[in-house]
Amino acid sequence: xxxxxxxxxxxxxxxxKMPRIIAKVxxxxxxxxxxxxxxxxxxxxxNRPPTYPxxxxxxxxxxxxxxxxxxxxxxxxxxxxxxxxxxxLDGFIRKLCILCxxxxxxxxxx
Numbered sequence: 001x002x003x004x005x006x007x008x009x010x011x012x013x014x015x016x017k018m019p020r021i022i023a024k025v026x027x028x029x030x031x032x033x034x035x036x037x038x039x040x041x042x043x044x045x046x047n048r049p050p051t052y053p054x055x056x057x058x059x060x061x062x063x064x065x066x067x068x069x070x071x072x073x074x075x076x077x078x079x080x081x082x083x084x085x086x087x088x089l090d091g092f093i094r095k096l097c098i099l100c101x102x103x104x105x106x107x108x109x110x
Contacts, residue, residue, distance in 0.1 A: 005045065005098075007090055018045035021089060023082040032079050033066075039074040042089070046098055050074055056092045057085060 002017040004010075022037040036042075036054065043050035051067050054074040058065035066075040076085075092098075 003086075005093065016045075018042055021082050021085045023080060023085055025079050032077075034076045034078065034080040034085075036074045036076065036085065040072055046093070048098070052096075053089060053092050056096075057088055060088050060091070 002019050004014045005016040005018050006014070019038055019041050021039075021042060024035045024037055025032065026035055027033055036057075039050045039054055043053055046053070050069070051074070054065050054067060054076065057063075057076050057080075061076060061078065061080065063077045063080075065077070066073075068074075
């Protein structure tokens with residue numbers, strides 16, 4: 001299921017879509033971590049490297065992050081719900097000027 005890149009736009013036919021974040025919690029105790037399963041697809045829809053939003057989550061949550069692009073694993077230490085990460089991704093989109101101020105659509109290269 002996909003959502004609008006600019007979630008304040010409620011139009012179901014909005015052109016710019018991204019997949020919802022899928023998060024999987026692994027481990028127990030002090031070794032608990034959240035793996036963002038589809039970060040590559042989410043980042044591709046935002047036209048950004050997958051390390052950018054992952055690092056943003058780490059900064060916002062005060063948690064360490066790990067990247068293994070070869071195996072497509074993007075990890076945030078701690079237990080975090082997908083809905084919470086999705087809301088933070090909206091903050092990433094707003095704060096880092098991915099949306100055009102005039103048209104409210106994502107910037108694209110080319």
